Amino acid sequence: MRFRHAVVTGGAGFLGSHLCAALLAEGTAVTCIDDMCTADPANVAGLLDQPGFTLRHADVCEPFDVSRPADLVLHFASPASPADYLRLPLHTLETGSLGTRNALALARAHGARMVLASTSEVYGDPQQHPQSETYWGHVNPVGPRSVYDEAKRFAEALTTAEAGVHGTDTGIVRLFNTYGPRMRDHDGRAVPTFIRQALAGEPLTVTGDGRQTRSLTYVDDTVAGVLAMAASDLRGPVNIGNPREMTMLELADLVIRLTGSDSGVRLVERPTDDPTVRCPDITLARGKLQWEPRTPAEEGLASTIAWYREPVAA
Numbered sequence: 001m002r003f004r005h006a007v008v009t010g011g012a013g014f015l016g017s018h019l020c021a022a023l024l025a026e027g028t029a030v031t032c033i034d035d036m037c038t039a040d041p042a043n044v045a046g047l048l049d050q051p052g053f054t055l056r057h058a059d060v061c062e063p064f065d066v067s068r069p070a071d072l073v074l075h076f077a078s079p080a081s082p083a084d085y086l087r088l089p090l091h092t093l094e095t096g097s098l099g100t101r102n103a104l105a106l107a108r109a110h111g112a113r114m115v116l117a118s119t120s121e122v123y124g125d126p127q128q129h130p131q132s133e134t135y136w137g138h139v140n141p142v143g144p145r146s147v148y149d150e151a152k153r154f155a156e157a158l159t160t161a162e163a164g165v166h167g168t169d170t171g172i173v174r175l176f177n178t179y180g181p182r183m184r185d186h187d188g189r190a191v192p193t194f195i196r197q198a199l200a201g202e203p204l205t206v207t208g209d210g211r212q213t214r215s216l217t218y219v220d221d222t223v224a225g226v227l228a229m230a231a232s233d234l235r236g237p238v239n240i241g242n243p244r245e246m247t248m249l250e251l252a253d254l255v256i257r258l259t260g261s262d263s264g265v266r267l268v269e270r271p272t273d274d275p276t277v278r279c280p281d282i283t284l285a286r287g288k289l290q291w292e293p294r295t296p297a298e299e300g301l302a303s304t305i306a307w308y309r310e311p312v313a314a
């Protein structure tokens with residue numbers, strides 16, 4: 001058992017719910033704090049009966065505390081899919097700024113380690129490939145995606161300043177696209193969209209010419225990377241992602257093959273400021289956390305497809 005009591009903000013979301021389950025499985029008590037703005041309550045329905053699990057409905061933009069000592073804060077609250085943050089632009093900025101301030105204050109008050117979920121989106125539409133943590137990024141500060149990208153960049157700056165000024169034990173992970181069971185099928189991200197369309201026999205809507213690339217990490221691997229970061233004393237930022245790059249057309253073809261669908265592909269307009277390439281350099285995570293993704297795309301997608309065919313509670 002690594003931690004006695006972890007606070008997971010955004011713990012009822014996709015990644016947060018997998019983190020809550022993994023921590024509980026290690027014997028860590030978990031307080032999940034979530035305002036449910038993009039959560040599916042079913043994500044944590046299976047955890048509610050587990051001893052040590054507490055679900056609290058609260059917005060982290062307001063200061064919050066927990067009644068028993070915490071030794072880990074995983075700050076994962078934030079709308080994360082483009083469809084969500086474009087719908088909730090101010091809430092996204094406030095969660096990245098005020099919410100991060102409040103998560104840091106909680107960690108400081110409890111003497112806990114706090115790990116911030118940052119994102120590969122801090123690299124924007126990158127001019128360096130693959131992206132290492134030393135790359136500063138190429139972000140449009142007033143484009144539609146800026147509400148998310150800049151909120152995370154500010155959150156990283158705030159977390160770094162907090163550690164410098166107050167000596168709070170902090171770590172930053174830059175997560176690259178993660179997929180797996182419990183992604184909402186209409187959240188707009190490529191994997192759930194393609195699976196939903198393939199299972200319905202509809203054409204898979206690929207944006208642009210489909211040659212833009214993404215790195216896709218299966219959720220179990222991302223969870224292992226986050227928990228390795230939590231157990232370390234690294235400040236980061238540390239990239240957690242899969243260096244195996246895939247074009248959107250390759251992903252669509254793979255989903256069609258694995259679902260056995262007879263769907264085709266339909267090219268649609270590409271969103272503004274959509275990055276052309278995305279691939280992590282994970283030298284740091286390999287060297288310092290002994291972490292690298294282990295799940296092949298075929299295997300992770302097969303598990304995800306199976307869950308979409310028959311969702312089971314956490």
Ligand SMILES: NC(=O)c1ccc[n+]([C@@H]2O[C@H](COP(=O)([O-])OP(=O)(O)OC[C@H]3O[C@@H](n4cnc5c(N)ncnc54)[C@H](O)[C@@H]3O)[C@@H](O)[C@H]2O)c1
Nearest residue numbers: 010013014015035036037038039059060077078080175178
């Ligand atoms: N999934 C990915 O591929 C990915 C990649 C990079 C970074 N991240 C980061 O990981 C975190 C989780 O992402 P996800 O994919 O699980 O998204 P998600 O939308 O499924 O989960 C986010 C959770 O945060 C909650 N939330 C949002 N604002 C809140 C607030 N102000 N107070 C309390 N709760 C709030 C939502 O209700 C939701 O349960 C986010 O911080 C995201 O930026 C995710």
